[in-house]
Amino acid sequence: MAGLTADTLREKYLIRLDEAMRGLPHGVATDIRAGILEELHGLDADATAARIARLGDPAAIAREAQAELPAGGSVPVAAPVPRPSEPRPAATSTRGFAIATALVLSFGGIVVPVVGWFVGAVLVSLSSMWKTGEKVVAIVVPFVVGGLSILAISTMVTVSAGESSGSSSGTGTPPSVNNPLIPAWYDLIWMGVWGIGVLLIPLSGLWLLWRLRGRAAR
Structure with a gap:
C-alpha cells in the first residue's frame, strides 16, 4: 500500500466491503459501512492503513454480520407508511x-x-x-x-x-298624430x-x- 493516499486506501477498502456485504440486508450493510467510514474519516495514509489492518478482511466482517442475523437471515422491516392521497380538486x-x-x-x-x-x-x-x-x-x-x-x-x-313636426305646414300648432x-x-x-x-x-x-x-x- 506504499504511496497510496488515505482517500485511495479508504475507497478501495469500502469497495471490497460493499462487494462482501451484497448478501446482507440493506439496512445492516448500510449501518456497517457507515460505522467503518466514520472510523476511517480524517486519518492520514499511515493511520488509515493501520486501521484497515485492524478491521480485517471485509469478507470476515460480512460473515460475522450474517451470523448475528435472526433465523431466516432477515431483519424486521418497518411497514411502509401509506402515502396520503392527493386532494381532489374543488368542484369550481x-x-x-x-x-x-x-x-x-x-x-x-x-x-x-x-x-x-x-x-x-x-x-x-x-x-x-x-x-x-x-x-x-x-x-x-x-x-x-x-x-x-x-x-x-x-x-x-x-x-x-x-x-x-317641423316640416308640417299651415298656421297654428297641428294636432299630434301618432305615427305607427x-x-x-x-x-x-x-x-x-x-x-x-x-x-x-x-x-x-x-x-x-x-x-x-x-x-x-x-
Missing part, C-alpha cells in the same frame, strides 16, 4: 363545472327569466377557469351594449319625430330587453365557452 375548478355555468348563463334566463341569468352569473363568478376580466366582460358587457342601443334608438326616434311607423318609448324598452336576453347574453356565455378551449383545471 373543474372544466365540467365551467361548461355547465357558461350554458346556464347563456340560456338560464330564457328558461327562467331573470332568475336563471342571475344564477348563471353567480356560478360564472365562482369558477376559477376564467380570468376576472373575462367574467366581467361576459356579465356586464351585454347590459352596457343593450343600454347604449336603447339610447341610440331613442335618440334617433326623437330626432325623426322633431323633423317630422315610429315606435313608442315602451317599444324601445322591450326591444332592448329582447336584444339583451335573446341575443347578447347567450352570445356572452358562448364566448366564455370559446375562451375555455385548451385550458386545464387550476
